[in-house]
Amino acid sequence: xxxxxxxxxxxxxxxxxxxxxxxSIGAILLAMLLAGLFFQLFGVSPIRxxxxxxxxxxxxxxxxxxxxxxxxxxxxxxxxxxVAFRAxxxxxxxxxxxxxxxVAAAGVALFSGIPEVLMIPAMFIAGxxxxxxxxxxxxxxxxxxxxxxxxTTLLLNYVAIALVEWLVYGPWKGPTQxxxxxxxxxxxxxxxxxxxxTRIHWPTLAIGVFAxxxxxxxxxxxxxxxxIRVVGxxxxxxxxxxxxxxxxxxxxxxxxxxxAGVAGVGEVAGIHHMLLSPExxxxxxxxxxxxxxxxxxxxxxxAILTSxxxxxxxxxxxxxxxxxxxxxxxxxxxxxxxxxxxxxxELFIRYRVRFGARRxxx
Amino acid sequence: MRGIVxxxxxxxxxxxxxxxxxxGEIHCLLGENGAGKTTLMRILYGLYQxxxxxxxxxxxxxxxxxxxxALSHRIGMVHQHFxxxxxxxxEENIVLGLSEGxxxxxxxxxxxxxxxxLAEEYGLEVDPTAKVWQxxxxxxxxxxxxxxxxxxxxxxxxDEPTSVLTxxxxxxxxxxxxxxxxxxLTVIFITHKLDEVMEASHRVTVLRKGKAVATVxxxxxxxxxxxxxxxxxxxVFRVEKDAAELGGKxxxxxxxxxxxxxxxxxxxGVTFDLCSGEIxxxxxxxxxxxxxxxxxxxxxxxxxxxxxxxxxKDLTNCSAREIADLGVAHVPTERIRVGTVPTMSIxxxxxxxxxxxxxxxxxxxxxxxxxxENACQAMTEYEISAPHDGTxxxxxxxxxxxxxxxxxxxxxxxxxxxxxxxxxxLDVGATEQVRKVLLEQRARGAGILLISEDLxxxxxxxDRILVIYEGRIMGxxxxxxxxxxxxxxxxxxxxxxxxxx
Numbered sequence: 001x002x003x004x005x006x007x008x009x010x011x012x013x014x015x016x017x018x019x020x021x022x023x024s025i026g027a028i029l030l031a032m033l034l035a036g037l038f039f040q041l042f043g044v045s046p047i048r049x050x051x052x053x054x055x056x057x058x059x060x061x062x063x064x065x066x067x068x069x070x071x072x073x074x075x076x077x078x079x080x081x082x083v084a085f086r087a088x089x090x091x092x093x094x095x096x097x098x099x100x101x102x103v104a105a106a107g108v109a110l111f112s113g114i115p116e117v118l119m120i121p122a123m124f125i126a127g128x129x130x131x132x133x134x135x136x137x138x139x140x141x142x143x144x145x146x147x148x149x150x151x152t153t154l155l156l157n158y159v160a161i162a163l164v165e166w167l168v169y170g171p172w173k174g175p176t177q178x179x180x181x182x183x184x185x186x187x188x189x190x191x192x193x194x195x196x197x198t199r200i201h202w203p204t205l206a207i208g209v210f211a212x213x214x215x216x217x218x219x220x221x222x223x224x225x226x227x228i229r230v231v232g233x234x235x236x237x238x239x240x241x242x243x244x245x246x247x248x249x250x251x252x253x254x255x256x257x258x259x260a261g262v263a264g265v266g267e268v269a270g271i272h273h274m275l276l277s278p279e280x281x282x283x284x285x286x287x288x289x290x291x292x293x294x295x296x297x298x299x300x301x302x303a304i305l306t307s308x309x310x311x312x313x314x315x316x317x318x319x320x321x322x323x324x325x326x327x328x329x330x331x332x333x334x335x336x337x338x339x340x341x342x343x344x345x346e347l348f349i350r351y352r353v354r355f356g357a358r359r360x361x362x
Numbered sequence: 363m364r365g366i367v368x369x370x371x372x373x374x375x376x377x378x379x380x381x382x383x384x385x386g387e388i389h390c391l392l393g394e395n396g397a398g399k400t401t402l403m404r405i406l407y408g409l410y411q412x413x414x415x416x417x418x419x420x421x422x423x424x425x426x427x428x429x430x431x432a433l434s435h436r437i438g439m440v441h442q443h444f445x446x447x448x449x450x451x452x453e454e455n456i457v458l459g460l461s462e463g464x465x466x467x468x469x470x471x472x473x474x475x476x477x478x479x480l481a482e483e484y485g486l487e488v489d490p491t492a493k494v495w496q497x498x499x500x501x502x503x504x505x506x507x508x509x510x511x512x513x514x515x516x517x518x519x520x521d522e523p524t525s526v527l528t529x530x531x532x533x534x535x536x537x538x539x540x541x542x543x544x545x546x547l548t549v550i551f552i553t554h555k556l557d558e559v560m561e562a563s564h565r566v567t568v569l570r571k572g573k574a575v576a577t578v579x580x581x582x583x584x585x586x587x588x589x590x591x592x593x594x595x596x597x598v599f600r601v602e603k604d605a606a607e608l609g610g611k612x613x614x615x616x617x618x619x620x621x622x623x624x625x626x627x628x629x630x631g632v633t634f635d636l637c638s639g640e641i642x643x644x645x646x647x648x649x650x651x652x653x654x655x656x657x658x659x660x661x662x663x664x665x666x667x668x669x670x671x672x673x674x675k676d677l678t679n680c681s682a683r684e685i686a687d688l689g690v691a692h693v694p695t696e697r698i699r700v701g702t703v704p705t706m707s708i709x710x711x712x713x714x715x716x717x718x719x720x721x722x723x724x725x726x727x728x729x730x731x732x733x734x735e736n737a738c739q740a741m742t743e744y745e746i747s748a749p750h751d752g753t754x755x756x757x758x759x760x761x762x763x764x765x766x767x768x769x770x771x772x773x774x775x776x777x778x779x780x781x782x783x784x785x786x787x788l789d790v791g792a793t794e795q796v797r798k799v800l801l802e803q804r805a806r807g808a809g810i811l812l813i814s815e816d817l818x819x820x821x822x823x824x825d826r827i828l829v830i831y832e833g834r835i836m837g838x839x840x841x842x843x844x845x846x847x848x849x850x851x852x853x854x855x856x857x858x859x860x861x862x863x
Binding site: 010014221222223224225226229230233234236237239240241242243354 | 411662682702704705706715723
């Protein structure tokens, strides 16, 4: 690597988790600084904007509950993505996996006629299965034919978007919705319970936290977790020791896609109570969750923390839209900058960088 | 270089090293793996920054912030593992990263003339338009040397340059280095091979555990003295080997064919038998099918024709796991990249193959305590030195990584051991230990296929020697009757009948 003289770069032998934490915080602060320029461009003082975001997301009961509502899908998807990323599968398709999860849930809710007590479990199972299937396809193509996973998962997002649009404008359009592109409303039995006075559909939240804990233990302590780590850390050693990369990739994508599907079930059964157009269901949860998983450094437990952080940011976007008249898309800009900074910060995790010139005597 | 100190977490790699190299000499830097030779040279080449100490070049104190700075001080380095772009041509590799002041376009006429001049002067013939992947390892090394010379290097650091070469290529390299120093260049030559020190160098500095223990004139020392300085105790050069007690046939390979990674034929009808209690050495220049042979036998590569029978079981094209479960141990060529997971701990690397057995896994939960006890036992038995069992494999020295691989592969008393370059790049102490371990396995009754490019090693350890060239067996000779020159000729493609005729 070519480096200027005032920089000294050396490979690190190891790094403590605290340093990783510190570097991540540094990346976020830098991103906030840069994003501040955008607020300035809109003629809003960044300090005021950040003040509004924090107050709006954390300063009131409503703020906190809405933050958690945003956090739920990010958590459920993000936890799954940590596993996929650990197995070196770059799943950029969580958005599509979420959407097919909503389709499966709506299908079960509207057309299955399952007994009421079984309705919610059936919707979750169907959503998981649909998301997992959506994810396993690219996994299989990568394992067997070496087809790039980033491209296949990403493109399948658009297929899922088209599928949902076709359904809500076409065959599934609800007769009772007076021409709107919605399905009919789900019955009460197909709606998730919420914490009273909020939009927190707690069963999905519980699934997310449970999945985080379980997957943390699975990755650290179990046979299959060991295999996932070996495949992810060194595929050649995995092959050498007889671990099937195909099997592990399929499994990781089943978990990752399945959880994204579950997040979709939560959104339609907990928030909307119907299937509606894709951009109303998801504000890019599947993409933001990539940053959630990345910031968590592929640790499922840490995803609880990072998904909350991004819940704050998304909620903050809602707030500044109203209070300062800024576009919600600024959230995407902000998220993009954070991801950029995080990837940049990898340098500091792998290398020790020291600043400060000592003059070279020629 | 004076008082150089370099710390890595948990290791003091250089502990106040003084190194004085005179202009126009070949100066060997001798030491075991982990003694700090490479670290010291990486500091000189600007890849690492020293924690203390100073570097003086031609009487002036300098600070080498980067390899670019090193080159501006006319210090060049040829690494043990080459840094070439294999899809580019030789001349493209040589000018890579240089700005010649020609704008965005590369002009090869002038560069080609300079390359030709350098190549001719120093005996480094290589076709400038050939792509690097087409070249043999020896030729690639020449490209690396040319690269440094092209940048007007005046001090040339060679990191273990002979480990990948045939005896003939080593001779040619030494010839080149001698011409270089006659022209006033200075060569620093890192090695742990005593014969090379004696043959090639003018002076030698011995490093041990991060300290420079002595600098002596080569003419005034002996192999024995250097070995003592390097290891810190007396070294036995001959490996004690009992007469072979051959048992039944362990492995029977019939007309084996396989392709290499590029889909070209790499094994073209290999046939041999291996008995229990026998070491069969496979000699050959690298890239003649040895690697593919080891991979086919261990399930990492498909055979396109032929068979390999282990005792009574056909293991042709079984999976790596099935073959390992049949009691075949594999010490892979690339022990770090293939044989370990560098980011995982010693403990976890030791159970890389046995993690799913009942010993280490119940109800698909890993048994951490069993893994810990296994690690403690293996670390004691195989003398793996590391702070503790949780140390990441990437922080181990080459010798310790090989001890780790051996400890893992040899537990469970395998019937067949496929050992590829088991001592490649290891220091004297570790080499001695690895060879001892292989002989123990032989005495226990294992059949051992020893693939190595170190002919001395093959001659010392093997009972029979198989020479392979372009995927064909040129001959199989008894080790007692083997003559080095004849093996060399067979390695270069001459058939056994012609050689002995």
